[in-house]
Amino acid sequence: MRRLKILDYAISSLWRRRFKNLSIIAVFTIMIAVLASILILTHSLRMEAKEILRDAPDVVVQRLSGGRHDLIPVSMAEAIREIPGVGEVTPRYWGYYFDALTGGNYTLIGLEGGGSPSLSMLEGGLPSAVASCAIGSGVASARQLEIGDELVLIDSRNVGVTFDIVGIFVSESDILTNDLVILSNDDLIEFFGLPDGLATDISVQVYNENEVPKVAAKIKRSFPETRPITRDEILRTYDAVFSWRGGMLLTMFFGALLAFCILAWDKATGISAEEKREIGILKAIGWGTGDVLELKFWEGIVISVTSLLLGLILAFVHVFIFDASLFASVVKGWSVLFPDFRVTPHVDLYQIFVLASLTVVPYVASTIFPSWKAAIADPEEVMRS
Amino acid sequence: MEGRDRRSGRGDAVINSPDPSLIFTEEATKVYNPRRPDEVCAVDKVTVAVGRGEVVALKGPSGSGKTTLLSLIGCMARPTSGRIVVDGRDVAKLSEEVLTKVRRRKFGFIFQQFNLISDLTVLDNVMLPLYPVDVGPAEMRRRADSILAELGLQDKRARRVRKLSGGEQQRVAVARALINEPEIIIADEPTAHLDQQLSDELMRILEDLNRDGKTVIISTHDALIYNHRIVDRVIAMRDGRVDAGDST
Amino acid sequence: MILIKARVFLAITVIQVIVLAGLFTWSMSVARARTTEEIPQKQELVQRLELTDLAIWTEARYTRHPSQADFFAPFQDGPSSLEHFPAGSVVAAPDRSRVAAADR
Numbered sequence: 001m002r003r004l005k006i007l008d009y010a011i012s013s014l015w016r017r018r019f020k021n022l023s024i025i026a027v028f029t030i031m032i033a034v035l036a037s038i039l040i041l042t043h044s045l046r047m048e049a050k051e052i053l054r055d056a057p058d059v060v061v062q063r064l065s066g067g068r069h070d071l072i073p074v075s076m077a078e079a080i081r082e083i084p085g086v087g088e089v090t091p092r093y094w095g096y097y098f099d100a101l102t103g104g105n106y107t108l109i110g111l112e113g114g115g116s117p118s119l120s121m122l123e124g125g126l127p128s129a130v131a132s133c134a135i136g137s138g139v140a141s142a143r144q145l146e147i148g149d150e151l152v153l154i155d156s157r158n159v160g161v162t163f164d165i166v167g168i169f170v171s172e173s174d175i176l177t178n179d180l181v182i183l184s185n186d187d188l189i190e191f192f193g194l195p196d197g198l199a200t201d202i203s204v205q206v207y208n209e210n211e212v213p214k215v216a217a218k219i220k221r222s223f224p225e226t227r228p229i230t231r232d233e234i235l236r237t238y239d240a241v242f243s244w245r246g247g248m249l250l251t252m253f254f255g256a257l258l259a260f261c262i263l264a265w266d267k268a269t270g271i272s273a274e275e276k277r278e279i280g281i282l283k284a285i286g287w288g289t290g291d292v293l294e295l296k297f298w299e300g301i302v303i304s305v306t307s308l309l310l311g312l313i314l315a316f317v318h319v320f321i322f323d324a325s326l327f328a329s330v331v332k333g334w335s336v337l338f339p340d341f342r343v344t345p346h347v348d349l350y351q352i353f354v355l356a357s358l359t360v361v362p363y364v365a366s367t368i369f370p371s372w373k374a375a376i377a378d379p380e381e382v383m384r385s
Numbered sequence: 386m387e388g389r390d391r392r393s394g395r396g397d398a399v400i401n402s403p404d405p406s407l408i409f410t411e412e413a414t415k416v417y418n419p420r421r422p423d424e425v426c427a428v429d430k431v432t433v434a435v436g437r438g439e440v441v442a443l444k445g446p447s448g449s450g451k452t453t454l455l456s457l458i459g460c461m462a463r464p465t466s467g468r469i470v471v472d473g474r475d476v477a478k479l480s481e482e483v484l485t486k487v488r489r490r491k492f493g494f495i496f497q498q499f500n501l502i503s504d505l506t507v508l509d510n511v512m513l514p515l516y517p518v519d520v521g522p523a524e525m526r527r528r529a530d531s532i533l534a535e536l537g538l539q540d541k542r543a544r545r546v547r548k549l550s551g552g553e554q555q556r557v558a559v560a561r562a563l564i565n566e567p568e569i570i571i572a573d574e575p576t577a578h579l580d581q582q583l584s585d586e587l588m589r590i591l592e593d594l595n596r597d598g599k600t601v602i603i604s605t606h607d608a609l610i611y612n613h614r615i616v617d618r619v620i621a622m623r624d625g626r627v628d629a630g631d632s633t
Numbered sequence: 634m635i636l637i638k639a640r641v642f643l644a645i646t647v648i649q650v651i652v653l654a655g656l657f658t659w660s661m662s663v664a665r666a667r668t669t670e671e672i673p674q675k676q677e678l679v680q681r682l683e684l685t686d687l688a689i690w691t692e693a694r695y696t697r698h699p700s701q702a703d704f705f706a707p708f709q710d711g712p713s714s715l716e717h718f719p720a721g722s723v724v725a726a727p728d729r730s731r732v733a734a735a736d737r
Contacts, residue, residue: 005516005525008639009509015638016504049687051672055680060701069703092683096694105691109682119681120674136688169678172671176678178688179697201701203683234685234700241699281500282513284461286489286565289481291517302642309649316656320663334692344667345660376481379488380453380462383500522635 006291010298025307031260032311032359033318037327039351040319042242047346049238052176053231057203059216060092060229071198076223080204083218085211091199093188097153097181102142104336108181110188121177123147124167127184134167138178138337151181156193163187174339204228261362271370279374280382292375293368300367304360312352320345406470407569407600408458409434413467415453427453429625430467435602437568440595442611443604445622451604452497452573454622458602459571460488472568489514493562497574499554501561503547507538510546511560518565532560536590552583559590570594572603576610588613 014021061080063072077089093110111126118125124147127133133151145151151163169177183191194200204219206212216228279292287295318324324341332338374382415428428450435441435458443451456462457469460476469476471491476484494500501510511529520528533539536556541549546557555575562570570591576584584607592615595601605611611619621628678684686698695702 001521002517002519004636004639005522007642008636009513009516011638011642012505012509045687048672051668052675052679053685053687055676056685057683060685062701064703067703069701090683096697105697107688107691107697111682119677121671121678138688173675173678175687175689176675176684179691180682180688182682229685229700237700238687277500278502281502283485284459284488284494284496284500285514285561286485287514287517288485294517305646306642306649309646309653313649313653313656316653316660320656320660333690333696335690335696337688337691339688344672345664347657347660378462380456526635 003294006294007298007302010295011302013295014299014302021303025303025310028260028303028307028359028363029310029314031256032308032355033314035254035257036312036315036352036355037318037324039355040315040345040347041324041327041341041343043348043351044319044343044346045341046239046242048175048344049242050235051344053234053238056231056234058206058209058212058231059204059219061202061204061219061223062227062229063201063223063225064227065225069201071194072201072226074197074199074202076226077199077202079222080202080219083215083222085207085215087205087207089205090203092201092203093185093192093194094200095188095192099142099153102336104139104142105179106139106181106337107179108183108188108191110185111182112185118167121170121173122167123170124165127163127166127182127187129164130184130187131161131163132166132184133163133187134169134180134182135165136169136177136180136337137171137174138339139181140165140168142337153181153191155191161191171340172342174342178339179337257358261366271374275371276374276382279371280379283375283379283382289375292371296368296371296375297364300364301360303367304363308356308359319343406434407437407439408469408471408602410454410457410464411468411470413454413457413464413469415450415457415462416465419465427625428457428464431622431625431627433620433627435600438595438598438600440591440601440615440617441603442613442616442619443602443622444606444611444619445604445628446606449622450625451622453625455571455573455602455604459492459494459569460484461494489518489565491568493565493567493570495555495558495562495570495572495575497577499558499578501546501554501557504545506543506545507533507549507557507560508542510557511542511564513561514565528564529560532563536560551578552580552586555579555583555587556590559587563594567599569600569602572601574604574606576605576607581609584609588615591615 061072061076063070063076072091074091077091080086081089090112095108097106097108098104099106122134124134135145135151139151140146143151145165145168147165147168149165151165152160153163155161163181163183167182169180188194204215206215212230212232216230219226219228282292282295283289318326319341320343323343328338328341409432411432412430413428413432414426414430417423417425417427431450431454433454443454445451453462457464458471460469460471460479464477467477471487474487476487479487502513505513508526508529511533512525515525515528530539530542533542536559538553538556538560541553546554549557555578572591575587579587588610591601591603595615601615603610603616610616685700688697690696
């Protein structure tokens with residue numbers, strides 16, 4: 001009951017400076033919402049990448065020339081196939097296409113074997129005949145295309161090439177397919193004018209997952225000019241890309257958090273003469289040191305817990321209902337085609353607890369500590385100064 | 386003072402005093418900023434006693450140490466040396482916690498500046514001393530209402546103190562001093578900011594309280610107050626000392 | 634009503650916690666539903682098209698395919714050149730420790 005009464009008084013006390021305190025709650029809430037959005041979004045993206053890239057090629061072998069990624073001789077695939085433990089070895093044909101019309105970059109991927117079986121996230125089918133293609137929904141909306149329309153791309157000889165659109169990937173798969181244009185291998189080789197016997201890179205299947213590093217090392221030894229990229233490395237790349245330590249955004253907002261702490265500290269340490277007098281009055285009329293500190297504790301809790309909860313709710317709604325749309329413009333950079341972050345919600349409670357303790361604890365501390373000196377002094381001394 | 390029968394309890398000295406005084410100070414001294422160039426001895430070896438039910442006026446010019454002496458008596462400050470005994474306990478030796486309890490139970494303060502929290506309502510201000518105490522909110526409200534009614538403030542209870550007149554504020558301060566049902570009322574220059582009529586009114590209130598058995602200690606430099614009929618005794622102060630020649 | 638402010642605060646806090654818990658359980662159920670429905674379909678895409686990367690940033694090779702990028706692609710062929718594409722500052726540098734280990 002006593003605790004409840006002091007809480008009640010703390011709220012009356014905060015309500016007296018409601019403009020200031022509501023502003024603090026607003027700023028605090030936005031800051032927590034932004035930080036939590038980043039944490040939740042990156043965590044969800046990381047989990048999603050981990051799950052869906054689990055079936056990426058075991059090893060992708062690139063050839064390096066002058067330190068750059070270069071086309072790789074298809075004959076190398078034969079040699080790799082000889083390595084024990086290696087299953088299917090497939091030369092991959094793919095490349096980038098800058099679409100001057102929309103200013104977007106497309107990723108063109110050649111596919112062997114054509115149409116069947118079709119994919120569940122593809123409306124229509126995969127290209128089976130010559131001069132047909134399947135496109136991502138980002139490409140479709142940028143060029144305003146539908147199945148049955150024609151996609152005209154300018155090839156390396158500056159000749160317009162027409163592809164019939166036989167399939168469009170559903171927008172739920174945007175995070176993988178947004179900018180894709182799937183052609184048959186022959187069309188792609190023809191379109192890019194790739195020299196005979198050269199592929200973009202080679203994907204290698206390894207039967208036993210544990211042997212992947214060994215196979216990769218063996219490839220590297222046999223073909224020193226190549227760079228084998230294992231699936232594990234792909235996964236770790238995404239782990240790093242979306243790690244909470246990575247990314248300028250977090251650095252930026254960590255800065256904002258620190259700035260807020262400094263603000264809170266400054267606000268609180270510069271305890272005003274008015275507040276000091278109040279503490280003196282409270283002590284004079286029979287409040288003890290503990291009572292005054294408890295009052296300050298509640299004042300800090302009311303502001304920080306309200307902000308924390310509000311911020312977390314906003315973050316959830318922002319990331320999972322509005323697909324983190326506020327971030328898109330920041331994260332997007334110059335990408336013309338940019339998917340919605342329609343991520344599978346994953347929440348790391350540990351991160352949330354860290355966020356909570358990094359925001360509530362410093363705020364409460366910066367509310368209590370400055371009052372400490374006034375609270376432990378004799379009331380007469382506090383009121384006199 | 387010699388030969389007094391003493392018995393010391395755990396930390397807080399309980400004194401079986403033959404003196405029936407509710408409060409007495411023995412060579413109480415308060416030095417501000419000790420051992421510094423701006424050292425000030427506000428109260429210098431003051432020995433006074435106040436009996437139960439007495440009305441005592443401390444008179445003297447400003448800077449004579451009246452307020453400091455009241456602070457010492459009211460357990461708002463600790464003496465640099467000497468003893469302050471309230472109801473048989475040497476308060477200088479009490480722990481912070483016990484001191485707070487003594488302050489809460491024994492004393493009601495009326496300050497010169499009223500010392501109200503001006504953005505809160507009258508009711509909140511009056512109930513303020515009861516927040517950290519184990520008194521239920523309904524009881525708090527009941528006590529505050531009855532005191533406000535006695536002081537004629539029942540219509541103002543939801544008003545913010547800032548919007549009240551000086552006299553009303555003073556009555557709110559009185560109400561706040563009474564809410565914890567103290568034995569001793571300490572009033573520091575309570576009429577300094579009041580006109581004649583309001584001063585009279587305040588003195589009437591204090592008179593009523595005294596009739597109910599409360600001990601009242603007032604500091605003042607206003608002759609109308611220390612010569613008032615309710616004042617039993619005047620202690621004159623000058624330069625931090627009791628001016629024996631002028632006290633009655 | 635007594636102690637109304639404290640009660641209002643506690644009520645608001647409880648409501649916030651309930652909303653948060655609701656959002657949390659909702660997100661969990663969505664996650665479960667998607668894990669059973671969409672994730673296998675996406676895995677199918679990855680497998681069939683031999684995809685290696687997420688199609689998030691399309692502005693540069695090394696942001697479109699971070700896992701396939703040249704070691705120094707972000708430096709635009711010169712170690713002292715500054716990051717050119719905005720998204721490059723959001724994408725952390727690829728982890729090369731394992732590559733270096735494999736090389737040895």
